[in-house]
Amino acid sequence: MERAKKQQLAKIAAQMRLDILDQVHAAGCGHPGGSLSIADIMAYLYFSEMTVDPADPAMASRDRFVLSKGHTAPALYAALAEKGFFPKEELLGLRKIHSFLQGHPDMKNIPGVDMSTGSLGLGVSAACGMALAAKLDGRDYRTYTMLGDGESEEGQVWEAMMFAAHYKLDNLVVMIDWNGLQIDGPVTEIMNPTPHDKKLEAFGFHVMVVDGHDFDEIEKAFEKAKTVKGKPTAIIFKTVKGKGVSFMENQVNWHGVAPNDEQYEIAVAEIKAKAKI
Amino acid sequence: MAEKIATRQAYGEALAELGEKYNFVVLDADLAAATKTGIFKKKFPNRHFDCGIAEGNMMSVAAGLAAAGKIPFVSSFAMFAAGRAFEQIRNSIGYPQLNVKIGATHAGITVGEDGATHQCNEDIALMRAIPGMTVINPADAVEARAAVEAALHFDGPVYLRFGRYAVPVINDKNTYKFELGKGVQLREGSDVTIIATGIMVDMANTAAEMLQAEGISARVINIHTIKPLDREIVLKAAKETGAIVTAEEHSIIGGLGAAVAETVCEGYPVPVLRVGVNDVFGRSGSVPALLEAYGLTPANIVEKAKQVIALKK
Ligand SMILES: Cc1ncc(C[n+]2csc(CCOP(=O)(O)OP(=O)(O)O)c2C)c(N)n1
Ligand SMILES: [Mg+2]
Numbered sequence: 001m002e003r004a005k006k007q008q009l010a011k012i013a014a015q016m017r018l019d020i021l022d023q024v025h026a027a028g029c030g031h032p033g034g035s036l037s038i039a040d041i042m043a044y045l046y047f048s049e050m051t052v053d054p055a056d057p058a059m060a061s062r063d064r065f066v067l068s069k070g071h072t073a074p075a076l077y078a079a080l081a082e083k084g085f086f087p088k089e090e091l092l093g094l095r096k097i098h099s100f101l102q103g104h105p106d107m108k109n110i111p112g113v114d115m116s117t118g119s120l121g122l123g124v125s126a127a128c129g130m131a132l133a134a135k136l137d138g139r140d141y142r143t144y145t146m147l148g149d150g151e152s153e154e155g156q157v158w159e160a161m162m163f164a165a166h167y168k169l170d171n172l173v174v175m176i177d178w179n180g181l182q183i184d185g186p187v188t189e190i191m192n193p194t195p196h197d198k199k200l201e202a203f204g205f206h207v208m209v210v211d212g213h214d215f216d217e218i219e220k221a222f223e224k225a226k227t228v229k230g231k232p233t234a235i236i237f238k239t240v241k242g243k244g245v246s247f248m249e250n251q252v253n254w255h256g257v258a259p260n261d262e263q264y265e266i267a268v269a270e271i272k273a274k275a276k277i
Numbered sequence: 278m279a280e281k282i283a284t285r286q287a288y289g290e291a292l293a294e295l296g297e298k299y300n301f302v303v304l305d306a307d308l309a310a311a312t313k314t315g316i317f318k319k320k321f322p323n324r325h326f327d328c329g330i331a332e333g334n335m336m337s338v339a340a341g342l343a344a345a346g347k348i349p350f351v352s353s354f355a356m357f358a359a360g361r362a363f364e365q366i367r368n369s370i371g372y373p374q375l376n377v378k379i380g381a382t383h384a385g386i387t388v389g390e391d392g393a394t395h396q397c398n399e400d401i402a403l404m405r406a407i408p409g410m411t412v413i414n415p416a417d418a419v420e421a422r423a424a425v426e427a428a429l430h431f432d433g434p435v436y437l438r439f440g441r442y443a444v445p446v447i448n449d450k451n452t453y454k455f456e457l458g459k460g461v462q463l464r465e466g467s468d469v470t471i472i473a474t475g476i477m478v479d480m481a482n483t484a485a486e487m488l489q490a491e492g493i494s495a496r497v498i499n500i501h502t503i504k505p506l507d508r509e510i511v512l513k514a515a516k517e518t519g520a521i522v523t524a525e526e527h528s529i530i531g532g533l534g535a536a537v538a539e540t541v542c543e544g545y546p547v548p549v550l551r552v553g554v555n556d557v558f559g560r561s562g563s564v565p566a567l568l569e570a571y572g573l574t575p576a577n578i579v580e581k582a583k584q585v586i587a588l589k590k
Contacts, residue, residue, distance in 0.1 A: 027390060029390050030390070070394065094561075095390035095391075095392070095561040095562070096561065096562060096563075097560065097561065097562030097563065097566040097567065097570060098562075099561070101561075102392040102393065102560060102561045103390050103391040103392035103394075103395070103561040104391065104392055104393075104394045104395070106392075106393070116394070117394070118391070118392070118393075118394030118395060119356065119357065119360075119361065119394050119395075120330055121330065121361075150307060150329070150330050151330055153307075153329035153330040153331045154330050154331055155331055155333060155334060182307050182329075182330065183307045183308060183310065183311075184305075184307045184308070184309050184310065184327055190307060190327050190329050191307075191327065191328060191329020191330070191331065193329075
């Protein structure tokens with residue numbers, strides 16, 4: 001990847017991390033850990049990979065994105081606001097009664113959200129439906145879905161994987177945010193769903209395992225996915241939960257709590273210092 | 278001001294306390310900290326099983342445990358217990374009438390900021406429709422604690438509904454007696470009866486006081502066991518007060534209001550009006566703002582009471 005592009009994506013991701021913190025801090029609740037872990041991937045998706053138009057959110061030819069791990073909505077909202085789907089100021093309304101920014105993604109009321117999610121384990125199925133529709137309608141848009149590593153414990157996820165391979169949905173990219181943590185503890189200790197790569201290969205996927213914080217690797221994986229024919233692609237992104245905020249990184253207790261004022265200031269300062277913004 | 282405790286907190290503490298005397302097991306689906314089964318887990322790590330985020334599987338595992346003679350308490354949020362795992366509950370637990378206790382927390386709109394996907398206003402309707410399922414919705418921490426013990430001693434499937442939000446303690450823990458399937462008359466009255474369940478019971482008391490100030494005499498009944506419903510206390514209220522308002526933190530479809538209306542229609546028809554979530558989805562917001570927005574308030578109960586009195590023949 002060109003240096004300039006990489007710098008630009010890094011800047012967007014840092015801005016998104018700040019916006020994620022702003023949202024959960026203003027709401028006084030929400031899920032920072034799993035939002036921060038996907039910030040780099042979301043930046044790449046919305047600013048390099050997907051074809052979407054903020055002026056026409058319902059454009060029929062747009063690429064689709066389903067945030068199956070819907071609790072990390074702040075990452076999606078940050079990307080959508082950064083892209084211009086709605087004004088940045090709206091982010092501070094997250095989870096408040098008069099705001100359209102619901103605690104979990106709401107496709108009816110939030111421009112740019114392609115599927116309502118929040119109940120884990122449903123998103124891959126919905127993404128399969130979108131990908132199949134593209135095939136039926138002869139459209140060439142692609143469908144992307146992001147699920148959590150903990151979320152992959154849901155049985156329906158694997159029913160959907162079977163479906164995706166069975167119908168040869170090569171226009172579908174299933175991403176797993178492998179941050180290693182769920183609510184009650186480390187994913188491998190709570191209910192070990194590994195090895196994802198071997199399972200997904202056995203299910204008929206083209207599987208890649210890449211660093212979810214390295215834009216070169218992220219780009220390579222998405223580019224490779226476009227060349228895969230006759231089968232769906234799965235990208236297992238190795239990430240750090242809470243990435244970018246030292247005291248949140250790899251900490252299970254930062255799954256679903258907001259930083260207080262002091263923690264918020266420290267977190268913002270850290271991200272700004274690192275990104276030189 | 279009464280002390281405020283969430284019923285889920287009372288649930289977790291009850292499990293930990295009763296666990297000393299009784300050899301039941303507890304299952305959770307990656308929500309032990311939120312459902313409060315974590316309190317039990319701390320004390321009895323070998324009798325607590327995290328099933329991961331796989332609620333359907335968890336329900337059928339519980340059925341197997343019960344079939345082998347164990348008593349499992351199974352917890353997740355109401356949405357993912359009654360909702361996600363409905364079919365497993367119906368077929369694995371309900372149909373064979375297995376001795377499984379489903380402790381569903383975060384029921385209703387008082388989930389708050391998580392919004393519509395997590396606010397289950399349909400669980401009573403779903404669970405009530407399963408033959409042989411006992412459905413309990415306690416009003417406060419004292420009743421919740423007692424309900425857990427009653428469920429433990431009852432042989433058969435039980436759905437226990439708990440809330441996330443801290444609500445006033447209205448019962449006295451030293452004198453409170455829980456009788457499964459029996460409604461509790463909290464206040465005498467002759468013009469109208471307010472039949473409430475869960476967190477709406479406290480509001481029903483407040484509403485009755487507001488009505489009293491306007492010269493209207495309202496009876497208040499707490500229905501903690503929605504199924505089997507105490508027909509006797511409901512029909513007596515219909516006969517003696519001639520009008521009924523129901524109040525629940527649940528959809529007006531299929532819950533307490535529906536159960537009371539069905540009973541009254543068949544047994545002694547009088548007008549019934551329902552306070553509840555009016556066949557709409559919830560949304561994100563603070564709990565007080567949501568209660569206000571969805572009309573789950575004493576003022577709305579008062580309003581409905583006046584309307585139902587006007588409908589009397
Ligand atoms: C069906 C369902 N069960 C439980 C929950 C509650 N819940 C929200 S987030 C979460 C843990 C998710 O862990 P993971 O998928 O690893 O997400 P991440 O680490 O990316 O935040 C759980 C259990 C839910 N939202 N949906
Ligand atoms: Mg995770």
